[in-house]
Amino acid sequence: MAKILMKGNEAIAEAAIRAGCQAYFGYPITPQTELLEYMSRRMVELGRVFLQAESELSAINMVYGAACAGARVMTSTSSPGFSLMQEGISYIVCSEVPAVVINVMRGGPGLGNIQPAQGDYFQMTKGGGHGDYNVIVLAPTTLQEAIDLTILAFDLADKYRSLVTIIADGMIGQIMEPVELPEIEPPQRPEQPWALTGAKGREKNIITSLYLGGLPLEKVNLRLQETLEEIKGNEVRYAEYMLEGAEIVVVAYGTAGRIAQTAIKEAREEGIPAGLFRPITMFPFPYDRLDEVAKGVEHLLVFELNAGQMLEDVHLATRDRLPIHFYGKMGGVVPSPAEVLAEIEKIASPQRGER
Amino acid sequence: MERKVVFAKPEALTDAPTHYCPGCTHGVVHRLIAEVIDKLGIREITIGIAPVGCAVLAYNYFNLDVAEAAHGRAPAMATGLKRVQPDKVVFTYQGDGDLAAIGTAEIVHAASRGENITTIFINNAVYGMTGGQMAPTTLPGQVTTSTPFGRDVKIAGYPLRVAELIATTSGAAYVVRRMVTKPATIASAKKAIKLAFQAQRAELGFSLVEILSSCPTNWGLNPREALEWVEENMAAYYPLGDYKVIDEVKSLK
Known part of the structure; x- marks a missing residue:
């Protein structure tokens, strides 16, 4: 076709x-x-x-x-x-x-x-x-x-x-x-x-x-x-990208998920073990699968084009067993992959991020 | 002995006893609609839309397929039902709060589009179901539970004349006002309801029959006084008459 x-x-x-x-x-x-x-x-x-x-x-x-x-x-x-x-x-x-x-x-x-x-x-x-x-x-x-x-x-x-x-x-x-x-x-x-x-x-x-x-x-x-x-x-649906060996997993959906995917590719090129968990059904939210994914990683970074709404579901899924970071932009501001990458870098190496 | 049926319940009504108050004219209008549906032989292709208000349970009384709409949205819902099944007959049954306050946009635009549906509009100048508050059609000076000193038009504005308003829309084919106070006016209302359904069947556009009705409970009158109040006060502000009858409807009969 x-x-x-x-x-x-x-x-x-x-x-x-x-x-x-x-x-x-x-x-x-x-x-x-x-x-x-x-x-x-x-x-x-x-x-x-x-x-x-x-x-x-x-x-x-x-x-x-x-x-x-x-x-x-x-x-x-x-x-x-x-x-x-x-x-x-x-x-x-x-x-x-x-x-x-x-x-x-x-x-x-x-x-x-x-x-x-x-x-x-x-x-x-x-x-x-x-x-x-x-x-x-x-x-x-x-x-x-x-x-x-x-x-x-x-x-x-x-x-x-x-x-x-x-x-x-x-x-x-x-x-x-x-x-x-x-x-x-x-x-x-x-x-x-x-x-x-x-x-x-x-x-x-x-x-x-x-x-x-x-x-x-x-x-x-x-x-x-x-x-x-x-x-x-x-009906729970989700997509996963570069989760193998990932220590930092970004959780994002829709347009944010797409931006995150580019950022993660670049992070991997820099040697940062990052991956993406992207819910496709926001209801029903993939609580169980996210919980499983979170078990093998050190940090979650929730990225949304809002003040942190799905963030609450990520807290629920993981019961806060690991550090959950949030990066959000409101009011129609769409960050570039480089901005999301910078957030990933901050988590990977705090000193570097503060430079 | 051979027996002949001279009076029976219309097939388009169920046997369920209605919840309407003594002296309320909802029951009379339900019966007129059912008789017309039987007469036209359209019961099996007719779909009714019940309103929010006293007639909210109308779906229990009509022996037809019926949907129960959100407050004021019956004409929009009827539009959806009719557009996907243009071979069916679709009517809404709405009170004054439903049609002339919260649902004003829906009724005006359904009429303006010439939506091929019929609306039976019950005007009793009060919100019945919630216990007698001011309606958009409450008369100047009329005491209700939310106009305890009488409707002051300087504060609450003026009653809306719906038939006159809808008659100005190009999509309307048949718009009339009747009342149901005695045998002669009831017979006239029935004729109007029949013509409204016939107009829809002939695909002539939107049809609306406004019916001045009584609400003895919330008016604080006995049933007989309430009917007199309709004739003396309501019919004075809301004159009976034919506000729009296009030629194609005139030739139906």
Whole structure:
């Protein structure tokens, strides 16, 4: 298959189309907008549903409606828009209908800026909306991975009847890279006896997230938690780079993971035994594997484009049995590999680092 | 002896007893919708969207596929459902707080897009479910639990006239206001609901039937007084009438 040059936002859009996405609802917001624009052209050409909503609130509720009908459906947004979608996401999760949401993160809080950032980690991995829930969060580091994870997102949404998110950032959304787009057969989707398609020849279906009285809602919560346990058992994904003989392991994901990888290569060239542990599922977080990796090394360096959010999960995974260093940049500042290398050097040789 | 059915429960209603207060007109409107759905023979292709508010449990009463939306978002959810299954009939059932306060953006844009759905809008000038607070449609001077001295328009602003507002959108095909206070007005409301569903079936665009309704519990009136209050006070601020009926709808009948 020939590689073609594509922009991140467009590659994700095309991947969704190939995964059989039947309906897209969205609202323009930088640095995600090319995704919506791509959909506005291709979905219409293919006779599928595209609609520009009046807000992210409406977009996620249109997604909710289409998901209730059993359609493969998605939306995409960037940080402030993702905040607005939290209400709908909580309802979708409680209603147990499948949907996909792409978050191309930008600098925050507030209106922030349109630079790449990872400040939505807590919001994405720890629930985000009201009530007890989590959603699967997939973190691509290259455009090829963004394509593969977008396709996976639709399958996981179907499998667990839940909402799956992609945690991308302005860098992933805006860069261009050569990618391979797989030809995909029409998706084999599970039966959807719950879908709202009209009560013809069957009992009526109800999709609700209202369960009055304590016990009925507790039952739903227990079922949701059971599904989350299943997800934790089946879906943990991560990548490892130059871990052999590593004494300093950088933990980073997404764009930060990519910068770290270059820094680690350079560190190795300098003779510093550094390696990379890169979670791909931010939820479920690879606690066990990171704990295992940490057993054989002397230092962990957590690198994020935020104030230290995944850092808390690294503490949890390792129970602080080894020194955990943190290097983070906020507000859309993206450090170069040389800056990350300098942090690795500081840990490898404190005197040298202080020079 | 041969027996003929002269009166029966519509198939589009379940046997579940409703939770509505005595004298509330939600039950009347539910029944009208169900009768229309039966009459048009569309029960098996109709999907309802229930609101947040007193009618939140409407999904238990309609014998149809029903989704329960977040507060005010029913028109967005209906849009998603309808766009992926344009052959189905999709309607939202919304109260005044749901539609005219928290969900104003959703209803205006659904109408403006000419979304091929139907909205039944229950206007009873009060938040019923939360216990009688001011609604966007509460009348000037009306006492509620959050306007204990009466709605002072200098502080709380003016009531919103929804049918008039929605009628200004180019995407709306059929927008009318009715009330359900006595047999003649109820019959008129039923005709309007039927025409709204017919407009959707004919793919003519957005249709909305606003229905002035009573809330004896939160108004502090008995059921009969409450119906009189609708006729005397509400209908004065919210005149009954046809606010937009496009020619294609006129020729339906």
